[in-house]
Amino acid sequence: ELTVAERDRIAEFKEVAELMPDDPVVRFGLAGAYLDAGQVESAIREYEKTIRLKPDYSAAHRGLGRALERAGRREEAQAAYRKGLEVATRTGDLQTKKEIEVFLRRLDAAGS
Numbered sequence: 001e002l003t004v005a006e007r008d009r010i011a012e013f014k015e016v017a018e019l020m021p022d023d024p025v026v027r028f029g030l031a032g033a034y035l036d037a038g039q040v041e042s043a044i045r046e047y048e049k050t051i052r053l054k055p056d057y058s059a060a061h062r063g064l065g066r067a068l069e070r071a072g073r074r075e076e077a078q079a080a081y082r083k084g085l086e087v088a089t090r091t092g093d094l095q096t097k098k099e100i101e102v103f104l105r106r107l108d109a110a111g112s
Helices: 004-019 024-036 040-053 058-070 074-091 094-111
Strands: none
Touching: 004 024, 024 040, 024 058, 040 058, 058 074, 058 094, 074 094
């Protein structure tokens, strides 16, 4: 069951996404709202839409990895993180690169 705050946050992002469906920042925000509310499958879909709109959005790759990890889809999460790492390295997004490296190490350690 969602809290009122979670429901409101998702509703606000959905409203803006309807007005600006091709805005990757709005889609990213909606994905994050879904993830925070525990609606993992919806988060995955929105992160994937974000990445289709802006393939070089390294934070969206990181978010997709987190959502896939929460869904128990370990291999897909690793692939999303690796792609995000490649994008973050290429675009110079050092903060996201560091975060993804931590998530990947944790995921790799959990699997061994």
